[in-house]
Amino acid sequence: MDFKGKVALITGGGNGIGKAAAMNFAGRGAKVVVVDRDGAAAEAVAGAIRQQGGDAKATMADVTRSAEVQAYVKAALDAYGRIDCFFNNAGIEGKVAHTADYDEAMFDQVLGVNVKGVFLGLRHVLPVMLKQKSGAVVNTASVAGLVATPGMPAYVASKHAVIGLTKTASGEVAPMGVRVNAVCPGPVETRMVQDIAKQLRPNDPASVAAAYRTVIPTGRYTTPQEIADVVLFLCSDLAANITGAQWVVDGGRTAVGGAMTQAMRD
């Protein structure tokens, strides 16, 4: 778990899980490139890393735009000359609505960020890693990439697609020393779950978390730090023969299956 001299590139690094991962990589000695469409948030994270004595750069980019993806890859190479770890993480939740009512433009938007954004990241980072003959990618899927969440058709479809991209790319690049895995978080304490709770129960968002926690065996949501720790592990040499895998981090929720919260049924 020593990342000294390694370079970590993180999309959606300005907030939530991506921010925790950026701080985590930096804490273990990596040079970090923080990518986010929210340039101020990316700059704040890079600044916090530098303040703690680390080395980090911020780059503003929208992961759905090919030219901006190529620009963030170039920024990483210009700054540090290589990319050892790529946390392909930026994603959005979209709106909560049943499939029969789901807005078409919103569907395109969610797939644009969560699927095309992840594809473009792979498309432009993998050639760098293949040239290096080394590198590790972690794509952020979700337990929504494994099981359904009624009311989130675009999100669920997008995260299933991330797992498909992960499996496909992993087989293509494994012989050349490059690994591609997915992390599948259950609910994590970030802005995203708070927004979903507000959409489900605008007058009582806290009740969504209370209900959901009752069907999580550990009884709580995962912290961003706990996801970031798994990402670090998957990018480390300890995971040297792990590729094409889906790492579930959800307090046992998908293992027990079964019950849905009333809020999701509504």
Ligand SMILES: NC(=O)c1ccc[n+]([C@@H]2O[C@H](COP(=O)([O-])OP(=O)(O)OC[C@H]3O[C@@H](n4cnc5c(N)ncnc54)[C@H](O)[C@@H]3O)[C@@H](O)[C@H]2O)c1
């Ligand atoms: N929070 C959860 O419960 C949870 C659970 C499972 C999976 N995830 C996934 O984890 C990832 C991170 O989510 P989070 O919870 O940290 O959310 P978040 O909203 O806190 O952070 C997401 C970050 O991505 C950035 N972003 C969004 N669209 C972008 C774009 N087009 N280009 C560049 N940056 C963009 C945002 O500005 C933000 O900084 C997402 O892929 C999400 O789907 C989250």
